[in-house]
Amino acid sequence: MISNASVVIIGGGIIGTSIAFNLAKLGVKDISVFEKSYISSGSTGRCGGGIRQQWTSPMNVRLAMRSVELFRRFREDIGMDIEYHEGGYLLLAYSDEEMGEFESNVKMQNQEGLSVQLVSPGEIKEKFPFMNLERVVGGTWCPSDSHANPQIANIAYAIAIKRMGVDLNTHTAVDGIDIQNGEIVGVQTDKGYVKTNTVINAAGGFSHEVGLMANMDIPTHSERHQILVTESINHVLEPMVISFKKNYYVRQTMHGSFVMGQSDKKPAQGNDLGHSVEFLEEMAPKMVHDFPFMTHLHIVRQWSGAYNISPDAQPIIDTAESISRYIFAVGFSGHGFMLAPAAGEAVAEMVVYGRSKTMDVSNLNMRRFKRQIKSEKNVV
Ligand SMILES: Cc1cc2nc3c(=O)[nH]c(=O)nc-3n(C[C@H](O)[C@H](O)[C@H](O)COP(=O)(O)OP(=O)(O)OC[C@H]3O[C@@H](n4cnc5c(N)ncnc54)[C@H](O)[C@@H]3O)c2cc1C
Known part of the structure; x- marks a missing residue:
């Protein structure tokens, strides 16, 4: 652990390590990352690994599209295979009203430059004959939507940043941020200052x-989301x-198991990592109905993790108004894995240049919640 850091990053999940990677790439030295547990112990290691560009908010579409560009180069840039696979995303509609919403989303997504199209039940059946489309x-169908292994991606970033000279401290919790006259002067960890x-x-x-360590009331809260994995088949x-x-x-993983999840009707609040039998009882019948080949499939494991949710289900990427050089990249609302490459790039540019250059993320500031809140709708 170094005693004098140019930048301290709190959290060694996919967001913290992506930011560190992008800072190091821009030539920043003496970066410290503090992770209170092991790499990928948080939501990243618990997530579904989906990478989707089909959002209702143009900003999420843009961030996801930029992330897909960076995921495509991940192996080349970072040197590890993260099981990235462009298998597409299929979103299903069950009423004319829902289809109408999909139509206007597709229009906006096409305007943003995303190749996504409306599909009929016949076209879906032709592509995916094993599904029950009752x-x-x-x-909607977007062939460049994808998935990857989130744990490997997080670990790949961690290995890369260590190689680039970042001071990465696992099992080290930040307990306090030391602020004097509105300026940060240091952080207190459980292993030193x-x-x-x-x-x-x-x-x-x-x-x-x-x-709160910096007296900032960031409008995010955490909510438990459950997920399961089955045995693998062809x-x-x-x-x-x-x-x-x-x-x-x-989704089906590269080695053939299925990873699936839902939002609980009354999700447990906070960072509760327990799980429930109700989750299995609700998931099983709907999956067997829509994917009849799953009828005799065994569930191997269930677990849970936190969605860190913002008031409009879009990330908050901003610099504090009252404290100099306190930046936050939080509230990813259940889609932080897929947005991490672009978010890391944007935050690193904010630190180095004072603003994000590659992609303008200024409308993800915290002030937006003072205006009318327009929520991202495409969240499970
Ligand atoms: C069940 C489930 C399914 C999901 N599916 C998807 C999906 O398909 N696609 C997708 O894009 N997203 C998905 N997500 C969301 C995604 O996992 C998160 O948005 C993303 O991992 C957030 O990354 P992060 O780095 O911000 O958080 P984390 O991975 O949680 O990392 C934050 C880290 O900060 C550390 N930390 C906290 N406080 C301190 C402290 N004081 N000192 C030191 N360290 C500290 C924590 O230990 C943690 O490791 C899913 C989430 C869940 C729970």
């Missing part, structure tokens, strides 16, 4: 608590499939 009236004038809050499910399902109506997402 009551499906259509859907580090001098710094720049702190980045990338604490995922603990973003609100880390905000490859049958190419895309990630989402039904907002039936409340599920599912």
Whole structure:
């Protein structure tokens, strides 16, 4: 652990390590990352690994599209295979009203430059004959949506940043941020004090608590989301499939198991990592109905993690108004893995140049919540 850091990043999840990677790439030296547990112990290591560009908010579409560009180069840039696979995403609609919403989303997404199209039940059946499409009236299909292994991606960033000279401290918790006259002077960890004038809050499910260390009331909260994995079978399902109506997402991993999840009706609040039998009881019948080949499939494991949620279900990427050089990249609302490459790039540019250059992320500031809140709708 170094005693004097140019930048301290709190959190060694996909966001913190992506920021560190991008800072190091821009030539910043003496970066410290503090992770209170092991790499990928937070939401990143618990997530579904989906990489989707089909959002209702143009900003999420742009961030996801930039991230896909960077995911495509991940192996070349970072030197590790993260099981990145462009199998597409299929979103299912069950009523004319839902199809109407999909139509206007596709229009906006096409305007943003995303190749995504409306599909009829017949077209879906032709592409994915193993699915039961009862009551499906259509859907949307984006072939460049993808998935990857989030744990490997997080670890790949961690290995890369260590190689680039970043001071990465696992099992080290930040307990306090030392501020004097509105300026950061250091952080207190459970292993000692580090001098710094720049702190980045990338604490995922603990973003609100880390905000309070700097007397900032960041409007994020954490909510438990459950997920499960089945045994593996031969490859049958190419895309990630989402039904907002039936409340599920599912994908088949590279080695053949299925990863799937839903939003609980009354999700446990906070960073509760327990799980429930109800989750299994709700998931099983709907999956067996829509994917009849899963009827005799065994569930291997279930677990949970936190969605760190902002008031409009879009990330908050901003610099504090009252504290100099306190930056936060939080509130990813269940889609932080897929946005991490672009978010890391933007935050690193904010530190080095005072603003994000590659992509303008200024409308993800915290002031937006003072205006009318327009929420991202495509969340499971
Ligand atoms: C069940 C589930 C499914 C999901 N599916 C998807 C998906 O398909 N696609 C997608 O894009 N996203 C998905 N997500 C969301 C995604 O996992 C998160 O948005 C993303 O991992 C957030 O990354 P992060 O680095 O901000 O948080 P984390 O990975 O949680 O990292 C934050 C880290 O900060 C550390 N920390 C906190 N406080 C301190 C402190 N005081 N000192 C030191 N360290 C600290 C924590 O230990 C943690 O490791 C899913 C989430 C869940 C729970």
